[in-house]
Amino acid sequence: MPEKHINCRGMQCPGPIVTLFKEIKTLEPGDIITIEVTDFGFKKDINAWCKKTGNELLSLEEKDNVITAKIKKT
Amino acid sequence: MKNILVIGAVAAGTKAASKARRENMDMNVTVLTRDEYISYAGCGLPYYIGDVIKSKDELLVKTPEAFKKEFDIDVLTHHEAIDILPEAKKVVAKDLKTDKIKEFKYDKLILATGASPFVPPIKGVELNNIFTLRTVSEAIKIKQLINTGKVKNAVVVGGGFIGLEVAENLTERGIKTAVVELLDHVLPMYDKEMALLVQNELMEHGVDVITGEAVEAFEGDSDGNVKYAVTPSKKIPADMVIMSVGVRPNTELAQKAGIELGDTRAIKVNHNMETNIEDIYAVGDCAENINLITGKPAWFPMGSTSNKTGRIAAINLFAENAERDELRGVLGTNVVKVFNMNAAKTGLTEREAVKEGFDVETVIVPADDRAHYYPGYKKIVTKLIADRKSHKVLGAQIVGEGVVDKPIDIIAAAITFGARVDDLAKLDLAYAPPFSSAMSSTITTANVWLNKVADKVKGISPIEAHEKLSDKNVMFIDIRAEEEYMVKTIPGAVNIPKGRLKKELKDTPKDREIILICNVGKNAYLAYLTLKHMGFEKAAILEGGINAYPYELQ
Numbered sequence: 001m002p003e004k005h006i007n008c009r010g011m012q013c014p015g016p017i018v019t020l021f022k023e024i025k026t027l028e029p030g031d032i033i034t035i036e037v038t039d040f041g042f043k044k045d046i047n048a049w050c051k052k053t054g055n056e057l058l059s060l061e062e063k064d065n066v067i068t069a070k071i072k073k074t
Numbered sequence: 075m076k077n078i079l080v081i082g083a084v085a086a087g088t089k090a091a092s093k094a095r096r097e098n099m100d101m102n103v104t105v106l107t108r109d110e111y112i113s114y115a116g117c118g119l120p121y122y123i124g125d126v127i128k129s130k131d132e133l134l135v136k137t138p139e140a141f142k143k144e145f146d147i148d149v150l151t152h153h154e155a156i157d158i159l160p161e162a163k164k165v166v167a168k169d170l171k172t173d174k175i176k177e178f179k180y181d182k183l184i185l186a187t188g189a190s191p192f193v194p195p196i197k198g199v200e201l202n203n204i205f206t207l208r209t210v211s212e213a214i215k216i217k218q219l220i221n222t223g224k225v226k227n228a229v230v231v232g233g234g235f236i237g238l239e240v241a242e243n244l245t246e247r248g249i250k251t252a253v254v255e256l257l258d259h260v261l262p263m264y265d266k267e268m269a270l271l272v273q274n275e276l277m278e279h280g281v282d283v284i285t286g287e288a289v290e291a292f293e294g295d296s297d298g299n300v301k302y303a304v305t306p307s308k309k310i311p312a313d314m315v316i317m318s319v320g321v322r323p324n325t326e327l328a329q330k331a332g333i334e335l336g337d338t339r340a341i342k343v344n345h346n347m348e349t350n351i352e353d354i355y356a357v358g359d360c361a362e363n364i365n366l367i368t369g370k371p372a373w374f375p376m377g378s379t380s381n382k383t384g385r386i387a388a389i390n391l392f393a394e395n396a397e398r399d400e401l402r403g404v405l406g407t408n409v410v411k412v413f414n415m416n417a418a419k420t421g422l423t424e425r426e427a428v429k430e431g432f433d434v435e436t437v438i439v440p441a442d443d444r445a446h447y448y449p450g451y452k453k454i455v456t457k458l459i460a461d462r463k464s465h466k467v468l469g470a471q472i473v474g475e476g477v478v479d480k481p482i483d484i485i486a487a488a489i490t491f492g493a494r495v496d497d498l499a500k501l502d503l504a505y506a507p508p509f510s511s512a513m514s515s516t517i518t519t520a521n522v523w524l525n526k527v528a529d530k531v532k533g534i535s536p537i538e539a540h541e542k543l544s545d546k547n548v549m550f551i552d553i554r555a556e557e558e559y560m561v562k563t564i565p566g567a568v569n570i571p572k573g574r575l576k577k578e579l580k581d582t583p584k585d586r587e588i589i590l591i592c593n594v595g596k597n598a599y600l601a602y603l604t605l606k607h608m609g610f611e612k613a614a615i616l617e618g619g620i621n622a623y624p625y626e627l628q
Binding site: 009010012013014017018021038039040041045048049052053064065066 | 442449475554555560621
């Protein structure tokens with residue numbers, strides 16, 4: 001399964017969510033995308049986004065002030 | 075040899091005694107306290123029961139032995155002062171261990187009798203495992219009970235600082251906790267929309283928050299242990315209850331001796347900490363304060379003020395007039411951490427400022443606490459309260475995951491020196507990416523306030539916006555990108571990204587009331603200018619945007 005990694009560090013909202021939208025459109029169902037973000041508002045947003053779009057949030061981690069979300073396109 | 079006598083040995087009492095010793099090396103300094111523990115970090119007690127602080131010894135700043143050895147101060151624990159005889163200049167005290175009555179002569183007397191938790195006469199309040207949290211002894215009992223593992227559910231009555239700190243610490247220990255607050259929001263001393271941001275944080279961490287209700291009764295089991303707290307709408311399971319509805323100044327001893335109380339029912343003192351009776355001073359939580367902004371009596375039982383008043387009284391005991399120290403007033407500056415959220419306040423709230431008759435204007439401005447490209451930056455929301463006519467800064471509240479104590483201290487300093495919002499906007503503040511933004515949150519907030527007062531923008535508060543949700547004549551427009559709108563918006567808002575406003579609103583009547591929504595208010599301000607240009611008469615922006623909106627989003 002292809003995995004894609006996108007770096008959204010330094011981006012303020014809406015940067016990360018808009019980028020994620022754009023990138024996920026290029027993927028096939030089952031593909032995995034990892035996104036790195038430094039905007040802490042993203043933590044809540046990504047949960048709501050996955051719920052609404054039906055994509056699966058595989059993991060959400062916070063380390064050294066960077067939030068890493070792993071999402072599976074459905 | 076002259077005698078300096080201090081009653082009370084926590085923050086203000088020990089500070090006064092230590093400073094009195096440094097000022098007067100040739101006198102006897104004696105401290106009486108009814109408690110076993112002295113000079114302890116009362117503010118650390120919630121973290122002790124939460125096990126963030128492991129041992130009670132870490133809370134004890136100094137022992138009686140250390141006071142004797144280092145400062146030659148006699149601290150007599152288990153000694154309860156029962157009478158002050160101002161004519162004879164004596165204090166009568168009871169040795170609680172031997173029941174012996176003793177007399178202590180004084181040339182100067184400092185009262186630091188503190189404050190005690192207020193426990194309302196609720197039915198069942200005498201049941202086991204219902205506590206207040208003010209002293210080390212109480213904290214030890216609470217921690218012992220938690221350590222038995224029998225406390226699954228706890229109820230905290232009162233949503234002030236101690237209540238919320240306790241709720242966090244109990245939750246961290248795996249106890250399902252509910253907070254019951256009589257007002258319609260936690261942190262009663264904050265304005266509602268700011269306090270609700272903290273309340274949301276509590277709920278996100280699993281704390282049940284019940285507001286606008288009082289506990290009417292406690293119910294127990296056959297062993298006399300508390301089992302439930304009962305409110306008009308709920309019966310909340312409770313293996314333990316912490317009563318934190320507030321504290322009252324301990325003034326009984328002073329009153330008996332004819333010492334005058336102030337409007338706040340704390341001991342009335344002048345700027346030099348003198349009571350109405352000669353050679354008797356009052357310091358710390360038992361003494362009244364003056365609000366620096368209104369000049370009126372106020373009562374802020376805070377450790378930060380206690381230490382200052384203790385020091386001032388000690389300096390003044392034998393000082394010549396020119397050397398006397400004074401406290402002109404306080405702002406009630408405070409800060410609290412609730413899970414990942416920090417909240418700080420200084421000066422007047424909006425409600426207080428209105429009540430005092432100021433021509434109040436406020437703004438709510440979210441900002442990052444440091445450069446947005448430097449990892450680790452977090453959001454904070456600043457509410458600034460100032461007078462329209464004079465532009466004088468009256469107060470501020472700051473809430474968020476980021477650093478709040480620095481900006482609140484900046485504003486506290488500004489108010490102390492009589493600053494106008496214009497001064498705040500021009501402060502030369504320290505900046506480098508790991509610390510702040512080139513335009514710090516404080517400066518941005520001041521500029522937004524000035525824009526609003528100059529009628530460059532019309533804003534409405536989150537509370538007003540919330541009240542208008544059901545008003546069909548009001549159009550809520552979320553001007554952010556579709557992707558953001560989809561994640562969360564205000565219920566009922568339509569999405570018109572700002573680039574499409576002109577086109578999509580061209581047929582809308584110009585007298586339609588419109589509220590523009592973005593994340594922080596900045597893009598809404600731009601959109602507002604567009605709408606103004608189009609001729610819309612009743613456009614406004616949602617102040618603080620989605621970031622500061624404390625109500626339900628969808």
